[in-house]
Amino acid sequence: MDLLIDSFLTAIMLILTGDREVFSITARTLLISSASTFIAASIFVPVGSLIYFQSFPGKGLLINVIQTLFSMPTVFVGLLVFITFSREGPLGSFGLLFSPTAIIIGHVILISPIMAGLTISALRGIAPEIQDTAMSLGASRLQTIHAIVREARYGVSTAVLLGFGRAISEIGLAIVVGGNIRGYTRTLTTAMSLETSIGNFEMAMALGIILVFLALAVNILVSQIQHR
């Protein structure tokens, strides 16, 4: 019990005194997760919309596959990226393994099904009535799509923020393709894992508290947007 309270108090101190190491890991984590969220959202929200608005054979199956990939194991995505970018892999020549870029690439793969899939769900939840209303009021096809996407924007922003949440809190991928290199690829989760394994519980706790607060901030943001 003492250990828990002690490490908690020390953790608070580390955060409040602005420990350089804690600060730099947090900043790097935010940067990596934001970058991967931005890239994934700008590609896969439009892809999701496209899938929703087009009809083609196998559409239902594709949506099923996308939804299945929501729960893709992070460490498995890590493994795929690792093999692809390892020296003998197809993209080994880029020398990207064990770099923040590799983590970002992995994150994009990891969260793109969430972005596309939840965009489809958001549109589906809105579409029929809004579509009829807009069309009857005289909207062209493009104007109708615009009206639907506009109505679905809260659902879509939830998709984006959930993707961000998955990226920032995962460890399997970051450790496999990032390698937890100090000052370079070390993120909140990989650092926590390391500090815990060497018995530096105060540091691990501090990082964990920051992660929880980040998650909380994201959640508050989501509900703020949803209730607006």
Place this chain on the structure above:
Amino acid sequence: MITVRDLSKRYYGNTVLENINLDVPTHAVTAIIGPSGAGKTTLLRLIDLLEEPTSGQITFDDMETPRSEGVRLEMRRRMVIVFQKPVVFSGSVYDNVSYGLRIRGYGRRDAGDKVMHALETLDLSGYENRMAKTLSGGEVQRVALARAMVIEPELLLLDEPTANLDPVSTTKVEQLISRIIRELHTTVLMSTHDMAQGQRLADQIGVLIGGSMLQVGNSSDIFNLPNSMQVAHFVGVENVLEGVIESKDQGLVNVSFGSHHVEGLSQLEPGVVVSACIRPEEVTLALTITQTSTSARNTFYGTISNITSTGPLVRVVVDCGFQLVALITTRSAQELELQKGTEVWAFFKATGVHIVQA
């Protein structure tokens, strides 16, 4: 304005509309009445070009409905539908009402005047900055009406405009609809399951039951001269006696059913199987037979088996060997001291009997 010819719509082999024929005259109000699930909404959606018919034709001012989406859009922009459960776009009431104008490329100022005028017509002045999603059901209905009228459609389609409203809101929305019709001088096609609403608002009524248009006519024809038993039941004829025409004397026929007879007016010949429809308000009750009552062609003696009050009127079921329902005023029920078990005379004129071929 709209002519519907042999229109059918099937979904996955399920027939929703079958061989519908209907003419919607310009500058008049046409009401499609029928029970839920009769296909009213589908008919309106087909006319608004939101769906395509399985077979048949819809013409708009003698123009056939086109296949190409560009021309369909042009035609669709001449009309608008207000749905039974309207949805509002997120944003303000102003954003909602101005939507049809904005997508037609109206400038901000032109749109502004029209929107304000529509809001005023629908008693929504002062609502323009309210968030549309926070409004009550009746308010949403009015916003949807304002959003539709602002584009000054040539044809206004209203799908069950009051089905989800309480009685007070219903009265209000009906008044507002009348106001819109007067002001826009537009053609209206509405659907309703409420016969009385059809009578209040419409110049012409079509009765749609089970996907078929059973009768089209003015409201008094539909109400008093239903052409089939289904229509009779739907418009509130409670007494439908099935029998055979036994004899005919000029326009007067004698219909026998069981061991009873009723006389009514009909051009049908003896031997024809018919339904005699008697509106409950045509039936008069008395404790004794007097001079005036005996002039009624049809007189029956029976016992009251049920009596229920519906506000100003009392519904009395008389067992005369068959059931006869009478609708009389509460006052006369009190004067006659009617109650369950009272023995009464029930009579109605031959003109109160409407005979349809079964």
